[in-house]
Amino acid sequence: MLVDPSPFHAFELAGWERAAQHYGDAFGPLTIQTADALLEAVGAAGGKRLLDVASGPGFIAAAAAGRGAIVVGLDFAGAMVAAARARYPAIDFREGDAEALPFDGSSFDAVTMNFGMLHLARPDMAIAEARRVLRPGGRYAFTVWAGPDKAIGFGMALRAIETLGNKDVPLPEGPPFFRFSDAGATRRTLEQAGFAEVAVHELPLTWHLASADAAFEAFSHGGVRTAAVLRAQTPAALAAIGAAVRRGVEEYAKDGAYLVPMPAILASAVRLG
């Protein structure tokens, strides 16, 4: 737990306001690959009230609406909410904080969060909030990236920063990026939060990149923590890191594109009482 979560929360908020215009194109085709498994895990179907927290450009909310669910998407970045409304004008997107959900208790049958957990200053608070707004019997599911040894794109970027640049740049301290990549830790966290029937699976996502530079571009402009670390590098270090990531991606060339393994962890659970 962070001593003072406010600096990291403010850093993430500013980062997402800045990244909103790039994120959808940079990561959307990758993160949407979890939609079926995530929505199956919460039983998203006709008439179910579903809240998608940290909804970003709205891909999961739209997929849930496509299954007939009654959907609300919630994100704390105004620019993300605007982007989601522009893409999916028929869906109800609202601005709000995962750590203090602006809904009454027992308001939803299902709560989802796709790749939001690792951006929160207080993820345990967000999990408690998800449980509060679920009705008894309601289902919760979230995804995070697998660790950098498996999520190859992240591994490449982090290794290149560590060996060719400076990874210890002064950023507000946040929770460990890969905390929920560990199945046992995730299971314990959900059980301690009062959830039952906890299940944790790995999903085999693949990053389809049109060019060998696309991964480095995505890390530079489409996210927050890694983008901030990259911005803090010297020009020479940044060029070396970019070249190393490009060479790493080139190893995954296939039929004129690049297919980089980026597995995710899907955790799901039920609110019983």
Ligand SMILES: C[S@@+](CC[C@H](N)C(=O)[O-])C[C@H]1O[C@@H](n2cnc3c(N)ncnc32)[C@H](O)[C@@H]1O
């Ligand atoms: C990696 S993006 C995921 C977007 C989307 N769920 C997807 O599947 O592509 C993380 C999103 O979480 C949002 N976010 C981060 N912290 C948040 C918080 N405390 N409350 C609500 N949204 C938050 C960001 O604004 C951003 O849109």
